[in-house]
Amino acid sequence: MDGGNQSIVSEFVLLGLGHSWNVQVLLFMIFLVLYLIIISGNIIIIILIITDPHLHSPMYFLLANLSFVDMWLSSVTTPKMITDFLRENKTISFAGCMCQILFVHVAGGGEMVLLVAMAYDRYVAICKPLHYSIIMSLQRCIGLVLTSWTTGFVHAMSQMTVVMQLPFCGSKEIDSFFCDIPLVIKLACVESDNLDILMNIDTGAVAVTCFILLLISYTYILFTVLQSSKTGASKALSTCTAHITVVVLFFGPCIFIYVWPISITWLDKFLAVFYSVITPLLNPTIYTLRNKEMKKALKRFKSYYMGSKGNT
16 A cells, blocks of 8 residues: 555544433443442452452462452453543544553453463362362462463563554544454554454464363363262352353453454444453452352451441
């Protein structure tokens, strides 16, 4: 393409989720409440795990990290989306757009590996219980968390290296509420089909690999559970059901957006909202409502706090 038709893009225009003012005010109130619940819910989980000695175990250590990643993932896109509902000019700077892409893929790639680490933890706990404390040592847990962050960072940088080099011209409109790679690539002054496939293969490789590892882990777990006693099987199955629910809720939209070849705008927007807002909202709900230890820890925290407050 002729270089004279290219220009240095300083900002993009986000078309968002709606055009009617009444609809946007309604969405502003809904997503503001949801975001506050996401932040408060995940902070409560992290505080409980840090302060309650009964939760000082590998599973809850990984869960605390998952809550932190969920807050990060939601905070990269949701505050901007909320404020844009009340703005007529929904623009984002080029640097801001690139930062969104970077942080979304760091957090998204990291969360995928972290979910695999949590599945591995459950596999060791259920399939090799006698060796659990040795295998899932503090050093191993820290190593798994660092691996998740490293994988997310490497994955994000592999995408950013390509996107940062793209020339942009013509339309600056992104038909979504945040910058995402497939939508940004469409605005580049290059043939985007092959590049889009390449980027989807990159993201799809991480997502599909993690998903396969998760399937293998939970298949082994289910076979072991079926051969166990009813009491142990029931407890293990309850824990794994919560994990599997989170996995399906997170990987389903991601695989559909980045691996599925067909792009439908309204569906892509819905799925983007789902994994950036709904999944971080459901994770604390799933893990607290289905987890007896978390419920007990919350009661202990309340009784201690209320008791201390009553004595002052």
